[in-house]
Amino acid sequence: MKRASIAIDAGIISSLKTIVGSKYVFDQPFRLVGYHLPSSSYPLADPKTGRPLGPGDLSRVLVRPADAQEISRILKLANEVGFKVRIRGGGTNVIDIIPKPNEVILDVSRLKWIKIQPEDYYVEIGPAVTPLSLRQALWPAGFEWLNFPGSYRASHIGGGISVNTSGHGVDALVNKPGDWVLGLEAVLPTGEIIQTGSKAMRKPAGPDLTRLFVGGEGLFGVITGIRLRLRPKLPETKMGIAIFKTVHDAARAVQEIFWQRAPYPVWLELLDERFTAMGFKEAGLSDPQGACLQIVTDGAMPGEANWKLESILDACRRVSPKQARAIDNEAERSALVKARELPMKVLRKVYLGPPIDPPLSRLPNVIKAIYALHKRITTVDPSDVDLMVFGHVGGITIHAAASVPRSVDAATHWKLVKEWLELVIREISLKYECGWGEQGMFPAHMSWFRGHYGEKTFELLKGMKAVFDPNNVLNPLDD
Amino acid sequence: MPTGSSLEKQIDICVSCLTCTTVCPVFKASGDEATLTNAPPGFFKGYRYLREWGIDQDVEELGQSLFDCRTCGACEQVCSMVLKVTSMVLALRERYWQEVVNKKFLPGRLKAALDNSNKYGNPYGQSSWNRNAWFKELGTRKLSQRSKTEFLYFIGCRDDEWNWRIVGATTRVLQKRDVDFGTMGDAEPCCGNVALTLGNRALFEWLAMKTIQDFRDLEVRKVLCNSPHCYNTLKNAYPRLGSDFEVQHISEFLAGMIADNKLRFSKPLPKIVTYHDPCYLGRHSGIYESPRMVLKAIPDLRLIEMEMSRSNSLCCGGAGLEEWQCRDLERRIAIRRVKQAKATGAEVIVTSCPSCVKMLEEALTTLGLHKKITVRDLTEIVEEAL
Numbered sequence: 001m002k003r004a005s006i007a008i009d010a011g012i013i014s015s016l017k018t019i020v021g022s023k024y025v026f027d028q029p030f031r032l033v034g035y036h037l038p039s040s041s042y043p044l045a046d047p048k049t050g051r052p053l054g055p056g057d058l059s060r061v062l063v064r065p066a067d068a069q070e071i072s073r074i075l076k077l078a079n080e081v082g083f084k085v086r087i088r089g090g091g092t093n094v095i096d097i098i099p100k101p102n103e104v105i106l107d108v109s110r111l112k113w114i115k116i117q118p119e120d121y122y123v124e125i126g127p128a129v130t131p132l133s134l135r136q137a138l139w140p141a142g143f144e145w146l147n148f149p150g151s152y153r154a155s156h157i158g159g160g161i162s163v164n165t166s167g168h169g170v171d172a173l174v175n176k177p178g179d180w181v182l183g184l185e186a187v188l189p190t191g192e193i194i195q196t197g198s199k200a201m202r203k204p205a206g207p208d209l210t211r212l213f214v215g216g217e218g219l220f221g222v223i224t225g226i227r228l229r230l231r232p233k234l235p236e237t238k239m240g241i242a243i244f245k246t247v248h249d250a251a252r253a254v255q256e257i258f259w260q261r262a263p264y265p266v267w268l269e270l271l272d273e274r275f276t277a278m279g280f281k282e283a284g285l286s287d288p289q290g291a292c293l294q295i296v297t298d299g300a301m302p303g304e305a306n307w308k309l310e311s312i313l314d315a316c317r318r319v320s321p322k323q324a325r326a327i328d329n330e331a332e333r334s335a336l337v338k339a340r341e342l343p344m345k346v347l348r349k350v351y352l353g354p355p356i357d358p359p360l361s362r363l364p365n366v367i368k369a370i371y372a373l374h375k376r377i378t379t380v381d382p383s384d385v386d387l388m389v390f391g392h393v394g395g396i397t398i399h400a401a402a403s404v405p406r407s408v409d410a411a412t413h414w415k416l417v418k419e420w421l422e423l424v425i426r427e428i429s430l431k432y433e434c435g436w437g438e439q440g441m442f443p444a445h446m447s448w449f450r451g452h453y454g455e456k457t458f459e460l461l462k463g464m465k466a467v468f469d470p471n472n473v474l475n476p477l478d479d
Numbered sequence: 480m481p482t483g484s485s486l487e488k489q490i491d492i493c494v495s496c497l498t499c500t501t502v503c504p505v506f507k508a509s510g511d512e513a514t515l516t517n518a519p520p521g522f523f524k525g526y527r528y529l530r531e532w533g534i535d536q537d538v539e540e541l542g543q544s545l546f547d548c549r550t551c552g553a554c555e556q557v558c559s560m561v562l563k564v565t566s567m568v569l570a571l572r573e574r575y576w577q578e579v580v581n582k583k584f585l586p587g588r589l590k591a592a593l594d595n596s597n598k599y600g601n602p603y604g605q606s607s608w609n610r611n612a613w614f615k616e617l618g619t620r621k622l623s624q625r626s627k628t629e630f631l632y633f634i635g636c637r638d639d640e641w642n643w644r645i646v647g648a649t650t651r652v653l654q655k656r657d658v659d660f661g662t663m664g665d666a667e668p669c670c671g672n673v674a675l676t677l678g679n680r681a682l683f684e685w686l687a688m689k690t691i692q693d694f695r696d697l698e699v700r701k702v703l704c705n706s707p708h709c710y711n712t713l714k715n716a717y718p719r720l721g722s723d724f725e726v727q728h729i730s731e732f733l734a735g736m737i738a739d740n741k742l743r744f745s746k747p748l749p750k751i752v753t754y755h756d757p758c759y760l761g762r763h764s765g766i767y768e769s770p771r772m773v774l775k776a777i778p779d780l781r782l783i784e785m786e787m788s789r790s791n792s793l794c795c796g797g798a799g800l801e802e803w804q805c806r807d808l809e810r811r812i813a814i815r816r817v818k819q820a821k822a823t824g825a826e827v828i829v830t831s832c833p834s835c836v837k838m839l840e841e842a843l844t845t846l847g848l849h850k851k852i853t854v855r856d857l858t859e860i861v862e863e864a865l
Contacts, residue, residue: 023512030525030537034515037495038525044528055532064511091497091515112510130501153501153557410491 004047005102005476006082008060015081016063016104019073024064024110029055035062035088035105038096043410044390047096047444050414053202058098059086064107068185068193068224074106075222076191076273078473085189085474087218089159092151094352103476108158113222116141121201121230122182127158127223131167146266147177151342158223164215165438170394173264178214185225186213189469197227209345212468217442218475219461220468234298237266238305239333242316242324247272247291247389251364253316254293254393258360260315263308267296268394269340272367275388278340285332290322293393296338296427348386348403351417354445355397357435363396366432370400375426380404397437400424422447445479480565485572490523492560499554504794506546507785508811516544518555519564526571534570545575546589547808550676551794552762565763572678584729588803592673596682600689601636603802607665610634613643617650620661622697628661631699633713635706638670641837645705648858649729653703655713656742660703668693672799684720687712691722701725703732705858707760707801707832714764728760730831730857734769737776744864747779753783753825754862755816755839756792757832770831770857777864783823793819795842797834813842821848831857 017025026032036044036058036236044053065071078085084103099105111126114137123143125134131152134145149155157177160167164178183197196210197203204210212220244250250270257268273281276292295312299305300446305324313324327333358366367389374387384404391398402420404413428434430451450458465477499519506518515521522544523584529537545568554564585593595604611621620626632653634646653660671686676829694702702724704710714726727735736742754774760766767789774782787793798804817839820828829840836854843849855863 026514028537028540029534030529030540031514031516031521033525033528034495034521037520039495039497043491055528055534062514091495111574132501151496151498154497406488 005084007102008083008104012077012081012083012104013061016061019077020063020065024066026062026064027060029058032058032060032062032105032177034173035059035091036098038098039092039094043414044098045410045414047098050411050418052103052411053063053098054376057101059101059103059105059407062088062105062107064110066110068187071106071108071187071222071224072191074104075187075189075473078104079190079471084472084476087162087222087475089162090130090151090154090156092149092155093159093163093440095440097440097444106222108156108222108224111158116143116230117199118143118230122199122201122227123230124225124227125157127161127226128156129158130155131157131160132378138230139233142233143230145228146174146231147180158226161214161226162216162218162223163438163440165440166265166392166397167438168267168269168392170264170266170268170392171389171437172394173266176214178211179468180228180231181210181214181226182229183227184210184213184223184368186221186223188221189234189474193224194221196292199227201229212464217440219442219477222474231301234300234305236299236302236305238297238299238309239327239336240295240297240309240313240325241327241336242286242293242313242320243290243322244293245278245290247367248364249319249321250291251294251367251393253319253321254363254396255360256315257312260311262311262315263297265295265308265312265394267294267424268312268392269294269411270389270391270393270398271340272343272389274386275341275390278388279341283335283339285335285339288322292339294340340445348405349413350401351420352449353400353402353431354421355436355438356391356400356424356428357395357397357437358432359434360396362432362434363393363398366428366434367398369428369432370398373400373423374402376423376427377402377416377419379412379419381409385407385416392438395437402427421445425451442475486567486574487527489526489562489567490563491670493520493523494560495520495524496559498557498559502557502558502791503797504549504551504552504553504812504815505808507673508796508815510811516540517547521546522548523567523571529736542575542585545571546585546677547805548843549758549794549796549798549812551758551798553758553791553794554620556687556762556790568680569676572594572676572843573680574678576678587865589677589800592800592803593677593679593682596671596674596686598667600686601669603636603638604844605636605638607638607667609638610662610665610667612720613646614662614664617647619650619656621664621666622661622699624697626661627698628659630658630660630703631694632660632703633670633709634662634667635704635709635833637833639833639837641840642705642833645833645836645856645858648856648862649705650865652733652858652862654735663693663697666693670709671713671716672806675712675716676708676798676800681831683716687717687720691717691720694722694724699724701727703727703729705729705831705833705856706799707764711759711763728764728769728831730760730770730773731766733857733861734772736774742776742861744777744861746864748777748860748864749779750827751781751783751823751825752827752829752855753785753820753823754788755785755795755820755828755830755835756789757830757835758792760831761792762790770829773857773861774829777860777865780860780864783825785819787819794832795835795838797838799834801834801838809838810842810845813838813843817842817846817848817852821852826852827860828852828854829857829860831852
């Protein structure tokens with residue numbers, strides 16, 4: 001039977017200080033506020049009700065252990081005393097994980113070592129290593145890390161693996177981050193430290209507990225060490241662009257790329273007409289008056305990246321693009337990358353929307369349905385909401401970003417975010433059998449999990465959680 | 480600069496993407512003991528909510544974080560929402576000064592800097608009587624109603640060995656090239672940069688108005704500065720107060736002379752150097768190329784860029800406030816920068832700011848590298864090559 005949770009008190013804080021040292025325990029409200037904020041422009045609010053949060057709604061303490069042993073002691077204490085523990089990675093998630101007053105925030109940011117073992121073709125890292133720092137460490141050794149989310153500077157690979165989020169890479173070529181995991185060290189919610197996988201290049205046959213922690217969202221344990229298979233850095237990349245009259249044509253071109261059996265790109269981004277116009281303008285490029293596909297290919301052999309790119313552009317040409325060409329000018333290439341990033345900085349409040357991963361055959365219809373759905377917004381006048389469809393269509397993930405003027409008050413913005421999230425999940429993701437290819441689900445996005453997999457599966461998951469975490473101590477599953 | 484409720488609006492625009500924490504020198508140097516409050520999103524949001532909730536128990540923590548910020552502007556280069564973070568920091572410091580400081584706390588020795596500015600007209604609280612003797616030795620003219628020159632060479636309030644080294648080199652270079660310049664000697668006022676940076680706007684405006692009047696009395700039309708902090712203040716903050724003189728940083732001036740064929744180097748300097756971009760010259764004033772142009776004009780000098788340079792440059796930790804801020808934190812930041820310089824294989828770190836020269840030199844000494852790598856102001860290198 002689950003133990004009732006208790007409030008964090010001075011005694012618990014003192015015990016935590018004994019475990020990790022006083023300087024790694026933070027309990028001043030000023031220092032803690034930042035660890036409760038959603039990556040959004042709406043203020044601190046209860047994710048379920050939108051009620052503005054007060055100081056009494058915050059977690060009372062953040063603890064920053066040095067290693068698995070200290071984490072183990074914290075979790076054993078949590079089971080013994082009865083408080084909850086919420087794992088904190090890079091803090092770049094775009095779902096609302098707001099630690100509660102009865103939860104200790106377990107910040108793993110001190111676990112950030114990198115040990116490259118080229119002779120065994122793997123690298124071992126702490127979960128707090130960022131994609132950027134891993135790439136910087138691997139390049140001189142001739143290796144590459146390609147699972148890059150937009151937050152590649154600040155997010156933790158441990159978090160990326162825990163959520164198994166793809167970032168912007170093309171899954172078919174780059175794979176999910178979890179696909180590169182050869183083994184893990186993890187601390188179970190009850191405090192035991194376990195190892196999974198092996199140092200061999202081949203992943204284990206038979207039961208492999210690694211898979212529980214990859215995408216486990218911290219329900220079954222805290223990842224404290226990661227062994228990743230290395231991937232050689234390919235010497236050549238090439239960029240191309242295709243402009244279409246409409247986003248619907250661009251979506252058809254994405255289908256053609258796969259249906260024509262074109263080689264996989266590393267990166268394939270779709271920007272709708274509005275996104276393209278704004279992005280190109282911000283990057284100092286002229287508006288091409290249409291929707292855009294940005295393509296990046298790589299190659300091990302001279303000319304390979306170019307051949308891949310031309311094959312992809314040929315597939316695009318079947319949909320009569322306004323232009324489809326390679327980018328040979330470095331300045332234009334940089335500007336196009338900027339064009340992809342900049343519209344997020346528009347002078348409006350933007351909600352990126354949940355990931356929508358349609359089956360390939362349904363991509364154009366899903367995009368049409370998103371535009372139609374826009375009219376059903378009730379929180380504000382739909383004409384005040386700008387909709388931009390964009391995404392990592394090599395994945396395939398698309399986002400339906402809804403933005404409103406900055407003058408819209410915080411409570412209304414929060415309501416709109418929740419309305420749009422649930423509308424998209426119910427009317428698009430579930431109706432069109434879409435997957436959920438990035439970001440996390442628990443606890444804020446469980447409606448997709450329950451709707452897509454069903455209540456039986458959800459109950460099964462809760463049962464698995466109870467086996468690993470009988471007191472529901474770690475990243476507690478409430479519903 | 481955002482004021483009143485517009486500061487709250489700017490704070491709410493921040494989406495806490497935390498990208499700024501990855502380039503923030505203070506956050507990085509604070510290491511494993513840093514919390515988000517050591518970087519802009521944390522202290523902005525912390526302030527916003529504590530104020531909304533009426534909690535002031537952590538006001539010292541807020542003050543420490545807010546005044547630890549180097550206002551280096553690195554965060555602005557990567558901000559997802561294109562926020563003008565430095566302006567927000569200055570606005571929050573101003574707010575802090577108005578709302579909190581008299582009741583509670585101003586970190587470290589920062590209060591002394593402001594008290595000195597108030598009492599003595601300069602943040603160091605030093606007498607300027609010895610300046611006349613110095614300038615006499617250097618053979619520099621002192622401006623007066625009867626003695627006017629084309630340029631006023633504004634040397635700044637710093638009265639330390641680093642600034643005097645740079646002032647000496649600059650003076651000799653200008654003299655060798657027959658530039659018509661003079662100084663105000665012991666009558667030079669403080670530009671008010673320290674008060675401005677610490678958010679005491681009233682004190683800044685008082686100092687600035689006095690300086691503008693002094694310049695008017697001497698009919699100053701053109702000002703030359705070594706310090707990027709004075710330069711930024713005179714150039715960017717003064718016009719709103721009615722200043723009407725032209726301001727040039729010495730690196731711009733020297734680059735202009737090279738472009739006009741008025742400055743050529745006869746002596747080769749076969750050295751490998753790397754250039755450190757001061758934050759207030761680079762990111763805040765957009766001057767990246769002038770110092771490089773000067774260095775590239777010196778025969779046999781080889782310029783190698785550091786891992787982080789130009790708009791991506793790493794702060795030296797000084798921020799022009801090194802006398803009064805947390806020295807340990809400053810040193811950790813400077814050490815990071817010096818390690819980047821060392822990685823280039825350079826024998827000389829050249830920069831163009833007295834504060835940076837001091838910070839980098841001290842960091843080299845801390846690392847025991849001072850015999851292998853030296854720090855030179857741009858003017859010192861120019862003097863050497865003439």
